[in-house]
Amino acid sequence: MKSNKHYTIPVFIPFAGCPFKCVFCDQNRITSRDGLPSPGDIVRIAETYLGTLPVDGAEIEIGFFGGTFTGLPIELQKKYLDTARTLIENTAISSIRLSTRPDRIDKQVIGLLRNYPVGTIELGVQSLDDHVLQLSGRGHTALDTLNASRLIKEAGFRLGHQIMIGLPGDTRETSMKTASDSAAMRPDDVRLYPVLVIEGTRLAEDYHAGRYSPLPLDDAVRIAADIIPLYEQAGAKIIRAGLHPSEELTSDGKLLAGPYHPSFKELVMTELWRREFESLPGDRLKHLKLTVPSHEINAAAGYRGQNKKLLIGKYRAVSFRGSDSLDGRRYDAVLD
Ligand code: SF4
Numbered sequence: 001m002k003s004n005k006h007y008t009i010p011v012f013i014p015f016a017g018c019p020f021k022c023v024f025c026d027q028n029r030i031t032s033r034d035g036l037p038s039p040g041d042i043v044r045i046a047e048t049y050l051g052t053l054p055v056d057g058a059e060i061e062i063g064f065f066g067g068t069f070t071g072l073p074i075e076l077q078k079k080y081l082d083t084a085r086t087l088i089e090n091t092a093i094s095s096i097r098l099s100t101r102p103d104r105i106d107k108q109v110i111g112l113l114r115n116y117p118v119g120t121i122e123l124g125v126q127s128l129d130d131h132v133l134q135l136s137g138r139g140h141t142a143l144d145t146l147n148a149s150r151l152i153k154e155a156g157f158r159l160g161h162q163i164m165i166g167l168p169g170d171t172r173e174t175s176m177k178t179a180s181d182s183a184a185m186r187p188d189d190v191r192l193y194p195v196l197v198i199e200g201t202r203l204a205e206d207y208h209a210g211r212y213s214p215l216p217l218d219d220a221v222r223i224a225a226d227i228i229p230l231y232e233q234a235g236a237k238i239i240r241a242g243l244h245p246s247e248e249l250t251s252d253g254k255l256l257a258g259p260y261h262p263s264f265k266e267l268v269m270t271e272l273w274r275r276e277f278e279s280l281p282g283d284r285l286k287h288l289k290l291t292v293p294s295h296e297i298n299a300a301a302g303y304r305g306q307n308k309k310l311l312i313g314k315y316r317a318v319s320f321r322g323s324d325s326l327d328g329r330r331y332d333a334v335l336d
Pocket of ligand 1: 015026066
């Protein structure tokens with residue numbers, strides 16, 4: 001039976017191809033990897049992952065992350081792409097995903113990538129506010145993202161957008177504008193990262209000097225919850241909200257500040273469901289029986305049952321059950 005599961009085998013190329021370091025980025029630390037992989041390393045990484053994945057019917061891609069893939073010297077790009085293509089020809093891997101900067105996409109780059117089984121190109125959009133981009137030392141503009149997104153879509157690749165909230169100069173309004181402008185470019189999938197302050201970055205210097213304050217966790221969760229419906233309405237899939245819990249990032253004291261939470265996405269989904277339930281009138285004499293989409297049952301009850309606890313304050317009892325015929329955040333409420 002086809003599992004419909006989707007997996008990405010990550011290959012990290014920390015900082016490779018980046019023209020400089022963006023203020024918030026310490027990619028070596030985030031990915032916990034140093035140095036560039038050789039083609040042999042890539043094969044070993046792929047084989048290790050393939051040995052653990054349920055390959056039967058699953059869709060598996062190999063992804064190059066952590067740097068600017070299309071900023072690498074052409075010969076190295078070809079070497080990596082050739083290696084990935086050979087893996088696709090000989091294993092259960094079916095496509096390539098790569099992440100890059102918007103200003104490293106042009107017709108020539110697209111022409112090269114079209115010669116390979118590249119499925120998705122992810123752009124490190126971060127913001128679509130030129131002032132925020134400038135303060136974040138990104139070295140490109142919102143127009144670069146618009147042009148790159150158009151070229152990627154026109155060439156038939158899937159488009160990924162990575163955006164950040166809480167960048168220097170960001171406000172809730174600039175974040176919302178970024179998300180709505182990004183959603184209008186019709187990305188297929190989106191990663192949403194709250195900015196964290198990591199030792200060794202320029203942002204850390206600004207933080208120590210009192211020039212930068214990260215978003216409090218509650219604000220980051222609320223802004224992310226404001227943003228996600230914009231993408232949902234545009235048909236984009238949120239494939240990540242928050243940074244992957246990384247042993248090194250949290251345990252070696254290099255994470256200085258910022259809205260880090262190991263279950264950030266769950267907090268955001270909890271908030272989205274809390275908003276759905278907000279208008280329920282409450283009746284201390286009744287049992288509230290909620291039916292929600294099966295795969296949303298944990299999110300609806302909330303992180304550590306937060307939403308359930310809130311509702312219990314308004315009803316005699318509260319129970320949740322899942323249904324496969326509901327989708328999105330649709331639910332049925334019955335009072336008993
Ligand atoms: S382009 Fe991406 S990987 Fe490179 S320094 Fe900036 S944020 Fe980090």
